[in-house]
Amino acid sequence: xxxxxxxxxxxxxxxxxxxxxxxxxxxxxxxxxxxxxxxxxxxxxxxxxxxxxxxxxxxxxxxxxxxxxxxxxxxxxxxxxxxxxxxxxxxxxxxxxxxxxxxxxxxxxxxxxxxxxxxxxxxxxxxxxxxxxxxxxxxxxxxxxxxxxxxxxxxxxxxxxxxxxxxxxxxxxxxxxxxxxxxxxxxxxxxxxxxxxxxxxxxxxxxxxxxxxxxxxxxxxxxxxxxxxxxxxxxxxxxxxxxxxxxxxxxxxxxxxxxxxxxxxxxxxxxxxxxxxxxxxxxxxxxxxxxxxxxxxxxxxxxxxxxxxxxxxxxxxxxxxxxxxxxxxxxx
Amino acid sequence: xxxxxxxxxxxxxxxxxxxxxxxxxxxxxxxxxxxxxxxxxxxxxxxxxxxxxxxxxxxxxxxxxxxxxxxxxxxxxxxxxxxxxxxxxxxxxxxxxxxxxxxxxxxxxxxxxxxxxxxxxxxxxxxxxxxxxxxxxxxxxxxxxxxxxxxxxxxxxxxxxxxxxxxxxxxxxxxxxxxxxxxxxxxxxxxxxxxxxxxxxxxxxxxxxxxxxxxxxxxxxxxxxxxxxxxxxxxxxxxxxxxxxxxxxxxxxxxxxxxxxxxxxxxxxxxxxxxxxxxxxxxxxxxxxxxxxxxxxxxxxxxxxxxxxxxxxxxxxxxxxxxxxxxxxxxxxxxxxxxxxxxxxxxxxxxxxxxxxxxxxxxxxxxxxxxxxxxxxxxxxxxxxxxxxxxxxxxxxxxxxxxxxxxxxxxxxxxxxxxxxxxxxxxxxxxxxxxxxxxxxxxxxxxxxxxxxxxxxxxxxxxxxxxxxx
Numbered sequence: 001x002x003x004x005x006x007x008x009x010x011x012x013x014x015x016x017x018x019x020x021x022x023x024x025x026x027x028x029x030x031x032x033x034x035x036x037x038x039x040x041x042x043x044x045x046x047x048x049x050x051x052x053x054x055x056x057x058x059x060x061x062x063x064x065x066x067x068x069x070x071x072x073x074x075x076x077x078x079x080x081x082x083x084x085x086x087x088x089x090x091x092x093x094x095x096x097x098x099x100x101x102x103x104x105x106x107x108x109x110x111x112x113x114x115x116x117x118x119x120x121x122x123x124x125x126x127x128x129x130x131x132x133x134x135x136x137x138x139x140x141x142x143x144x145x146x147x148x149x150x151x152x153x154x155x156x157x158x159x160x161x162x163x164x165x166x167x168x169x170x171x172x173x174x175x176x177x178x179x180x181x182x183x184x185x186x187x188x189x190x191x192x193x194x195x196x197x198x199x200x201x202x203x204x205x206x207x208x209x210x211x212x213x214x215x216x217x218x219x220x221x222x223x224x225x226x227x228x229x230x231x232x233x234x235x236x237x238x239x240x241x242x243x244x245x246x247x248x249x250x251x252x253x254x255x256x257x258x259x260x261x262x263x264x265x266x267x268x269x270x271x272x273x274x275x276x277x278x279x280x281x282x283x284x285x286x287x288x289x290x291x292x293x294x295x296x297x298x299x300x301x302x303x304x305x306x307x308x309x310x311x312x313x314x315x316x317x318x319x320x321x322x323x324x325x326x327x328x329x330x331x332x
Numbered sequence: 333x334x335x336x337x338x339x340x341x342x343x344x345x346x347x348x349x350x351x352x353x354x355x356x357x358x359x360x361x362x363x364x365x366x367x368x369x370x371x372x373x374x375x376x377x378x379x380x381x382x383x384x385x386x387x388x389x390x391x392x393x394x395x396x397x398x399x400x401x402x403x404x405x406x407x408x409x410x411x412x413x414x415x416x417x418x419x420x421x422x423x424x425x426x427x428x429x430x431x432x433x434x435x436x437x438x439x440x441x442x443x444x445x446x447x448x449x450x451x452x453x454x455x456x457x458x459x460x461x462x463x464x465x466x467x468x469x470x471x472x473x474x475x476x477x478x479x480x481x482x483x484x485x486x487x488x489x490x491x492x493x494x495x496x497x498x499x500x501x502x503x504x505x506x507x508x509x510x511x512x513x514x515x516x517x518x519x520x521x522x523x524x525x526x527x528x529x530x531x532x533x534x535x536x537x538x539x540x541x542x543x544x545x546x547x548x549x550x551x552x553x554x555x556x557x558x559x560x561x562x563x564x565x566x567x568x569x570x571x572x573x574x575x576x577x578x579x580x581x582x583x584x585x586x587x588x589x590x591x592x593x594x595x596x597x598x599x600x601x602x603x604x605x606x607x608x609x610x611x612x613x614x615x616x617x618x619x620x621x622x623x624x625x626x627x628x629x630x631x632x633x634x635x636x637x638x639x640x641x642x643x644x645x646x647x648x649x650x651x652x653x654x655x656x657x658x659x660x661x662x663x664x665x666x667x668x669x670x671x672x673x674x675x676x677x678x679x680x681x682x683x684x685x686x687x688x689x690x691x692x693x694x695x696x697x698x699x700x701x702x703x704x705x706x707x708x709x710x711x712x713x714x715x716x717x718x719x720x721x722x723x724x725x726x727x728x729x730x731x732x733x734x735x736x737x738x739x740x741x742x743x744x745x746x747x748x749x750x751x752x753x754x755x756x757x758x759x760x761x762x763x764x765x766x767x768x769x770x771x772x773x774x775x776x777x778x779x780x781x782x783x784x785x786x787x788x789x790x791x792x793x794x795x796x797x798x799x800x801x802x
Contacts, residue, residue, distance in 0.1 A: 051446065054398060057398075290420060294499045301432065301433070327795045
């Protein structure tokens with residue numbers, strides 16, 4: 001396999017990992033005001049992701065770094081072109097990251113309410129905007145012959161991209177609800193489980209619509225298979241959620257997100273950022289790539305370190321596998 | 333004002349801001365790990381209390397370092413996309429490796445450490461803070477290797493077809509002599525900050541919280557922090573000296589700009605303070621130490637140090653007409669402020685140690701004030717050091733290869749970059765206030781009481797509250 005293809009796959013894997021992992025912690029953040037009826041309940045919710053959210057976010061930093069290293073043209077065009085959405089994502093990630101750490105640092109209600117808002121909006125904005133961004137990557141954006149983005153903000157807010165935003169929002173909400181049901185005890189668990197089923201139905205409709213639209217824009221045999229797989233996984237997850245098989249439900253939504261992201265990448269390949277103007281402006285896995293030497297070094301680093309990272313991150317989830325409930329929240 | 337100016341200001345502001353938190357993370361992660369190791373070895377609760385106490389301050393700061401760090405990675409693509417295109421083949425690799433090798437380690441094990449007090453065996457918990465500390469320090473290496481490529485590009489060639497820089501020798505990039513010396517210099521500067529914070533907080537409790545049952549712990553912390561500051565400042569001087577010689581070799585203009593040395597001199601004297609006209613034509617007042625600049629720059633008291641005018645002429649003939657001179661007042665003063673603020677912290681550490689001699693307890697309000705100012709000094713020194721090293725590289729973004737003005741994103745409008753600059757400045761400013769108040773609050777609160785919280789109603793093991801929860 002060409003190294004450029006390997007790195008296309010690795011970037012896809014990194015973003016997939018990011019959306020599975022931070023997907024549920026965005027979901028938990030957005031469900032904070034819905035599932036958490038008082039401060040202790042909200043603390044239960046926050047503590048389900050407390051030990052892991054930071055590690056989850058590093059998937060994004062690694063995906064960004066991998067994109068920069070392996071496909072500098074893609075990174076440069078995408079990040080300068082999608083300027084304002086990325087700015088909003090950054091501001092949101094700043095607010096929510098600080099909020100997790102600072103919320104419990106003072107007892108006053110106004111203090112906690114302020115950080116709760118930061119967590120809610122800080123999760124909501126990226127949950128929508130990542131969908132908008134990835135839908136635009138797939139759809140293509142106006143790029144000139146130098147691969148410079150020549151559109152404006154309005155070009156990014158097309159109906160297909162907005163449906164993409166709605167899809168990630170819905171997926172992350174459901175995924176988050178399922179995760180809460182899996183990680184908590186008592187009333188919150190019940191509420192989260194019931195909510196997951198309700199949300200899941202709407203999510204399935206939106207996701208199927210989005211994936212279908214995606215395949216009419218560009219498609220490949222693999223993309224079709226993956227899209228069907230994503231829909232089936234989501235339905236399977238829903239069925240499991242209905243009968244409160246929380247582990248299976250979570251597996252279902254996680255696989256659904258993975259396959260939905262994979263669908264986008266499979267449909268996109270070998271392009272990485274198609275131009276809607278001049279075909280010469282289209283960035284591909286070949287013309288956006290670094291030199292074979294750089295890719296070779298990066299491949300070695302990835303081969304050695306990715307399994308190590310997966311092992312210790314997996315271990316963290318094992319360490320914090322226990323469900324938590326209001327009884328576990330210390331008083332102070 | 334155009335997009336380029338604003339993009340530069342944004343980079344300066346967000347980077348200096350990010351680096352207010354990074355040194356504390358680098359230094360305090362290791363120092364907290366050392367305190368926890370001491371508890372582990374001796375079983376003395378004093379060290380456990382200090383671990384938890386300084387650990388809390390560490391985490392308040394850590395959160396800010398994390399969130400402001402993501403901005404840094406995105407910013408290259410957002411505001412500096414032509415730079416990213418030009419150097420991506422080289423510069424992206426250390427960034428990606430930093431994330432994969434260092435950030436995962438740091439973030440995962442910090443989570444384990446924060447929440448793992450009652451869920452991990454003691455040894456595994458101790459190993460977690462060390463893993464996080466190692467991750468943090470490793471990350472500094474990779475990002476400094478990337479930065480060093482901008483100061484002294486090595487291990488690459490320019491592809492004549494694309495005009496882009498391409499990696500030819502990755503080990504050369506990682507062992508760039510600028511990186512090898514900047515790394516220990518930066519770590520030493522970081523320990524200067526972390527040690528100073530430990531002293532400031534400890535000393536406050538020693539003097540103001542005299543009747544505390546934990547005075548022994550605070551005394552220990554104050555002395556421990558002071559020694560860290562002294563050792564770190566020696567390391568700063570030692571590494572800074574080597575760095576100066578490397579800089580004179582690879583970026584002679586930066587050395588000349590640090591000194592405001594307009595004409596080539598051999599031997600060259602070091603200007604402690606010069607007040608004069610900025611074009612160097614007239615000197616109103618100067619304090620100079622003969623031979624010192626020659627020694628700092630070349631290791632030989634009679635060595636030749638090239639002046640700005642000669643270098644400017646040389647670069648103009650080498651790279652074409654244009655100015656290749658950084659803004660001299662900025663480089664001249666930032667270089668001096670860096671040294672002065674760093675050494676001031678060391679001087680206070682000496683005073684603090686002296687005040688504790690032979691079991692004495694200091695009472696001086698002046699000493700307390702000096703102690704409280706202490707952490708600010710190395711923070712300023714670090715900031716000025718970075719301002720110096722980055723402004724001294726100008727007008728280049730990659731020395732000798734790309735001008736800063738050619739690296740900016742062409743597709744990003746002035747409005748966009750102004751929006752982001754304003755947004756970051758506002759959110760950063762408000763978070764700075766919040767963070768500072770929290771640090772003060774938790775510093776005042778003192779070391780924790782270690783008696784465990786009584787269980788809610790049930791004493792059932794499964795329903796025991798978590799040792800730590802957000």
